Amino acid sequence: MCRRDEAGLFFAPSKEPTAARLSREEAAKRVCGGCPVMVECREHALLQPEPYGVWGGLTAAERRVVLARRRRRDLELKKARTANHIAAAG
Template identity: 60%
Template sequence: MADISRLPGAFAHQWDWQLRGLCRETDNALFFHPSGERGAAHQAREAAAKAVCAGCPVRIECRRYALQTREPYGVWGGLTEDERQRLLARRRQRAASAVA
């Protein structure tokens, strides 16, 4: 579950980017894997979702949102949940190294 304490406030300008996402024109099942999906089917679905994200005008805002809220599921801003977790882990490591 996303950490809702990290969500931006209820100001329309903080959410309007979602109205311009290409994912709104696509079945959202493309961005979230069904239970038990593995192998080639999983890779093909993720690649198709990332292809939508690649042409999206709000990809950066979407990615920023997913990272900021620690979104646990789906492809957001062209990143899978595993890719987001690795990116956040690298950021934590860099921050810890900077303090040491």
């Protein structure tokens, strides 16, 4: 669906006022909400990581939050595995 829409909906013009940016991002997210490949698009943007635009219903700032949460979760899982391994060996 986004391929048919104007790219400007998904990517900010330079010096875009905050109110206009928020409105444009919400419109882009509405398009994403009806997309059959939204999850795949989002994962692509998270794995790249794409630094700009709305991808898979998330803005760049929202993707940074998701990535930070994933990093924390992965670190906690690694710590838990190490602790379990040490406890099992001890």
